[in-house]
Amino acid sequence: MLFTPEFENTTADPNSIRTLNNILESINEKVAVPPQISFESDYGDAYTQSNQKHFFLEKMRDKTLKMVVPAVEPPYVNYVNFTDAAVTEKGYGPGVVIEILKEIGKRLNLTFEIVPASGSTWGEYLNGSWTGAFGQLVRGEVDLLAGGAIMEYDRSVISDLTYPFQFEPTGIMIRSPEKYEDDTLLIVTEPFSWEVWVITAAVILISGVIFLGMTNILRKVYKEMSVTPFESIWVFFSIFVQQGLPEQPRSWSCRVLVALWWLASITLSATFTGSLVALFAVDKTNLPFQNIEQLVKLVKQGRFEIVMDENSFTRTEMIARSKLPVYRDLWHEMNVNHKVKYVNGISRGVAFVRANPGYALLGPMATLNFYAYSDCKVILLNDGILPVYLSIPLAKHSLYSSYFSTKIREMVERGFTQKWIADYRSYVAMQKINECNSTTVGPKSYLDLKRAQGAFWVFLGGVSIGVTLFVGEFIFKFFREKMTKHDDVGKPFEEVTTVSPNSIQNIPNTGNLDSIQPSEPPLNENNIADNWSLRRRNVLNLSLDLSRIAN
Template sequence: MGSDVTGKRNCLTYSNLNKLYCLKIGTAGADKNELEMIQNYYGIIWNNESFKQFVALSAYETVKSGLLALNSLLVDNQWPENIKSTNSSRKICDSSMPTIDSTMRFYRYLEAITRLPKRNGTTGIIDFNKTVTNQHAIFHLQQCFGKSNSSEAMCYDVNSTFIYPQNKVTYNQSMLESDRRQKIHVSVIHDPPYAVRLGRNKWTGYCVEVFEEIARRLNIDYEFVEQTDGDYGTRLENGRWSGMIGQVSRKNTDIGLGPLIQDAEKSLIVDFTVPYYESVGITMVSKINEDLKLGALFFLDVFTWDVWVTAVVAVFIIGFLLAFIDKYSPYSYQNQPKKGDSESMGTVFTVKESLWYVLGSCTQQGEYMDPRSASTRILVAGLWLLVLIIIAMFSANLAAKLTVSGLQGEINTFKKLIEQKEVKYTVRSNSSELKFFEKLKSAEESIFEIWKQKVVYNNEFTANYTVWQYPVTEKYGIIYSRMREWGFSNSHEETIKLINDGWVIFMETPRAAYYIANECKLKRFDNRIGSWYYSMILIPRSPLTSAFNEIIYSLEADYTLDTLRAKWWASNTSHCGTLSVDEGYDFEEVGGMFSLLGCGLLIGVVLLISEIVTFHILLKKQQTQVANEPRKLPPQPVTNSVPESILKEKESTNNLSTRNPVASNLITITTTDYSDPNQEAISLNE
């Protein structure tokens, strides 16, 4: 069994998880100023684990009590100035044990100690009360545990007091019995898997089931009270606490459940049980990077949209320029179709033909007839050079994109994460993770202030410090400032959404394990940061604390806690599909290329239909115009005698024209004036 003054140091070294106890001195009524003076005297060794604070303070108080007793004797003139010496020739070993009586100086000295008044010492109230021992030497009994072969231990008050003069331990059992008879109000927050709301005042979850088992064994009645703001507790500027910790510290509720971490600040206002969950730290959770999935139009990602728009506009501009130059150049084919005296082959570059020629050049298909004039050829040469460079860049970038489609580098360490800005990261608001980074940021700022004081104000060290750069990397300050800039997650659903969107989320290891066990394609990477435990909180100096600790130890011993952990952190990813492996590009990835072919086919069919409809409309319009146009024949000379066969032929022809106006345009009507043998036949052809 060991002892400690402040209760913040480790009392013992443990070889197993058996129950061990240590004593914490009751410092109520201690002289704080005198205690601080002694601490300043010892300096930095005061907080050294090997330094025995209790021994130092006990020695100080012993010497002080002795001096006070001696001083009282001197003041009362009861301490003789001259001391009778014994025979110097006698050896001390030959001397017999002296008899103590009221005439001896030592007796007077002890009697003076018993008469010392009560005072406030460094270890609390010191009251000899007519004895030679401090009758107010009271210690608080604490139960401790630690890991195997570890010097670290955590100690918890078991609501018992050890009175040294009486060698007796007292325990207030009546308070526990009174708490059993009243209903306990338990504060909870919907935060899977620790506490899960099932309905009105119905809860489950890991913390809830652990508490229910404790309540069953203690036979206590309880009622759950939801902490609606979702805040476990934050210290405000006025020194008060918000959230669940504030409610318990003000005794609005009796117990708080959840992933609550014990620290020095919280221990001043609430009681913590022994841990009910194994060592916890912070880890990073991200989405599993499968092979890079290519979109249907992945080839469009090779260039930005402004490059594509510029290329399309350039096709139209060059097409119109080509038609313009070909039209006005005197050496173009349409202005000079012959070379010398012979006919030549060539293309008249209208706007339509020019656009088709430019498009063919862009796809490296070309035309069988190139422009003839030098000015047009210079323009086309510039087009070919542009197309050559763009296609080379397109091919190279597309090949690179396809090559690295399954080899995308991923961030897998904490160092890589903070050295980049492309992948964003954050934590949940009002969480222990956020408080963790806030404290580390404050620690870095404090170290920087100390370094700055050395550099600026201390001339002795200025030369040494200013030669070198600032020796501490402010990584946690950088992380915190970036998270504030990018924003925090506010809920479970938002956290999952951010992870699926490519964010990295800092979270405690139990929460990370729960997310990974229940969500698809999530992982955690790198080693965890920090180490702490989860405990329940109770009202200050609650008589239930020690009883809770006893049962939690029992639950750990009979593996009940392990069973509950396995239940709530079991994998539930049966609904998830298998991760994709590289088996070639599927149709979803190459479908965009076929969609271009489909677009060309669709546009071609639409244009074909429009051409047919347009042709029939124009043809019908032309036929209507011909039918409605009056027929004009040249004046015929009057003949005295026309053969009857000719008249019948003319009549039949007119009848045919009347029945079929289209055919009338194709029939040649020939009339002959037989009255004049020399007259030639007149042909009318419309």
């Protein structure tokens, strides 16, 4: 059966969401009092004595092992069938765990008998006993659990956990938000964040100040170009917008500064152009949060709630036991304010999140990745939380523990586990089971006015500023001339003394200009009166000959 999200009749099922009373009560009891299990354990390594090389192969061959499949969770358990005909029929493998069991079964000629699961899928330790699949393993009803079990201390005490075949973080899945289309009037500012714009403006100002100081100092030595503070800043703004300079600097220091600025501006221009093209051509999705810290903040605000699988409380216990502040706050919201819902299985959790915004599903990253890959109405965050190791549990002190661990380690080191996961991912991609193929309209092949209006608004803004400055220059010139005339009228008349050529007499032919002295007629009462009259007339007509005025 092809792996597809099971959405039918899941969100409407009243049994798909359990009440929190028993769940939270059992988890609080388990976290508050560490379990006292009466089993002897040599727990020390992450897996049980997998370094032993002496296997009792003859005792292990030709046996029948009973196993239980706790849950079908791709890509670890896609379906339960050990025949090669099933792979040919379905077109994809049974999953990583089943592939491992098939390979070991071929080497030892083993037969696997599937036992139906009882109770919850994986089970937990409650009131001194284990429930679910681990309960069957403890009671000796089965020899192994066919699934990817999270490695933890409680489980290692009552079972032999093999060498881990996968390192997996916990994924966060939410409903896909609405697509983002930028209709802002200043779309040209979108390619860069506001931090980049602020830093660019600051660098232009700082470079202008440095350039101004360098030109003022070097002008005395290299006859460097002379610039005002405004012109100095405008030089680097012109470089930033890919404009030429009216005058090139003459000194090498200023030339190097300008040349490196040209190189930086080319890089910024290419980045700006590429980001702007991507902004027009690619739809952008605005996520309500980017990490667990932001999610916890939204949970506190009542805008989000947590959804988890009720069949395994391991991740819930990890949150409850964590000492990190972010997980302590999350556990407080889950335990005290009951901002958590438990669903019966990952598929039901995906269906619930898909149908209801404002919920975040926490589950195995690889499994959620396939759901997100096959349905565009859910999205998986890139960063995971609460990383864990996955292994295959066997009965305590099983004869097969060391052999299983050794062979699993060899498969992991040779890349078989990752290959099986990649093969299944390729198969899902080829099936094109994304339902958005029939509902999503492809990107437009042209740039419409709705998305390009920002550029025209910038153009109109530039024209408006240019016209305003044009009018302002004439107004400034008018008031400046008016103020200049006002200053000239307010000044008192000054006496102007001119020397006529006729007043120069008896110039000796020595070439010494200092010896040239104007002739001074003797002063008398008539001369004084004439001098006063000429001075008053010269105020109105400076072309009069004042050679007769005595000093």
